[in-house]
Amino acid sequence: MDEEKYLLEMDNIVKTFPGVKALKGVNLKVKHGEIHALMGENGAGKSTLMKCLAGIHPPTSGTIIYDGKKQGQYTTAQALQMGISMIHQELSPILHRSIMENIWLGREPRNKFGLIDHQKMYVDSIEVLKEIDINEDPKTHMVELTVAKMQMIEIAKAISYDSKLIIMDEPTSALTEKEIKQLFGIMRRLKAQGKSIIYISHKLDEIYEVTDRVTVYRDGEYIGAEDTKDLPEDKMIKMMVGREVSELFPKTPCSIGDLMLEVENLSHRKFFKDVSFNVRKGEILGIAGLVGSGRTEVIESIFGIKQKLSGTVKIEGKEVDIKTPEDAISNHLAILTEDRRMSGIFPMLSVRLNMAIANIPKYLNGVGLIRNRELIRECNEYVKKIQVKTPSLMQKVENLSGGNQQKVLVARWLMTNPDILFLDEPTRGIDVGTKSEIHRLISQLAGEGKSIVMVSSELPEVMGMSDRIMVMHEGRVTAIVDNSEDLTQEELMSYATGTVAADV
């Protein structure tokens, strides 16, 4: 075989964690100048394999041949020197430091006295940010950015190493269409420069749009590799899941009942103004819009996470005053927040407590003690229902794969059996099979007469699931339209970008 053809050959990689064999001897070959997709269900081992490659944790066994040389054990710092950089699935920016300090962390430019050269850092940062079309002052602190912006900064950082191989572990899960297009532009440019990219995503359309070759894994095993263009969608899904997945958006039509939630002239000091909409029993309202359009802030204000400035919220015709999430939960509201790490999971706590935390009062007996048996039974039920891949309920959530962490959160809120469920990017990072399972659950809840408000950046998801769609642009509602066969993505995008406004 032509040695020079491959930049990277990983052979028979095994990785074990206590109680879990995450990789059972898998392969991966990546050519020069290739965009290579890794596909597989949640917990298949994609991130684990990439962490082995980036030197984060050494493989238990197996060989890595990179740049024609067999590599021994190496650290992350050495990996970077070898020209391997990685964008992680879980963002870990240093929140209270500036963009530029985050980008140049650990390799800050020095002046001749050995002190940090802030001026050069600033100028270089502007350069780097320009490459990815981001218009932020490098001195802005990370906390002030949206998740999507943070993700773009992370991408900028990985590129700035000028690596030969860039690993992107679900970079688009926090991005919207516009930024995804930007990212694909960057990826194509890097490819033209002869650089290789390993790309992980659960979004099939992205895989077809941008990658050259796909390697599929299932349950820690290597299933196969194909050129993307030779691999039809159904075959790829079958390789991943091991069976056919019937329907992607199993939305069952259900009878829509009385008004459940009415929001009138809701305004926030900073994020949105005069937002009015309503949701009926059994209805799914989708909210679309670009990053920063205020979608997330609207539902977080209704839930008491953010403080609204004015406006009223009525539930079943009665005005309610929700100041805190606690109030919201006692009014039978539930929310799956956008940012899994910041406001979702408790990383070092057990799967069990992570699932049960919003629902503890339900399990208390007469003297205020928790009925553990019942709690465990119900957790197990949900673990089965939405296929959370975990060795036990006592596993720390941080040891689950990203998609499985998301499933734990979905379970947390479904367990509260809410009347009104707010979902902010509910299937972020979830594999195709489970995605359709979660969609089925959402649909089923609507069928039971619950009201659902779903924010999603994936237009197909919004259009596949919603009865009505509300579109926001820069803090204002630009359209509320009935979902129908003739509604197009283009039409929604035109509302989202503010070029057209429908009558509201």
Add this chain to the structure above:
Amino acid sequence: MIIGLSIAQPAFLSSHNIFNVLTQSAIFGIMALGLTFVIISKGIDLSVGSVLAFSGVIASSLGQSAEATSKYFPNLPIMPVLVPILAALIVGALCGGLSGFLIAKTRIPAFIATLGMMTVARGMALIYTDGKPVSTLIPSFTAIGGKVFGVIPIPVIIYFVMIIISTILLSNTRFGKNVYAIGGNINAAEVSGVNVKRNLIMIYAYSGLLAGLAAVVFAGRVGSVHPGAATGYELTAIASTTIGGTSHSGGIGTIWGAFVGALVLAVLRNGLTLLGVDAYWQQVVEGVIIVVAVIIDMRKNAKKD
């Protein structure tokens, strides 16, 4: 370590000495139970030693016998011992609750809030007593330092009861789960409907309450409380909790661990004394052991993951 000590010094294993060790660990052990809640919630409580002294002098002043020379309330009839006990618990809980309130409302770091409380409570104890010890307690008060059936020390019984209550509180109630949630991710806790402010106040109030209880045990054993009493006890209690595996990064820890940690420290002190180690050197050894114990514990946990 216990085995090593019992070989080197057989007196160590006598039932008398075992109870002795437990009694010695009871006071800072009780405080370590409260600190476990605090530290799991990613906080710290530096005030427990001073709160012990403050609630101790107040309780003692209400439980002095008639012949006490410096009686605080000369006209007060002798009251049932329950009154000083309740006084200690209330004062302790109030001090702790106030720290908790400050932390919850103003979001100042727990370190600062409780450092302030530590200094204020010590000052209050000194003002209240004018710097003099409160002594000559009624017999029913000093009986708390005694034994039932002449064998089992009452401080040990109180300690064990509190261990059980704290364990149940931490693992089987909503409050306990909230403590883990707050320490695990305070934002996520808030979103999940945990009333973070109220729970923070409760956490520190519980820590203060236990400091008040420790004051009762202290007064019962010693027979008097000096306003300068229990200086530095907070650090011993924090060390016990930490040796027991409670993580200062929040979300991790058990009551059982705090008990074991307190026992390790008490055994160490007792053992070193029995072995005749010089008191100054004891401090050096103790310091080294605390650090080593925590390193070992963290290594063990890192392997498990």
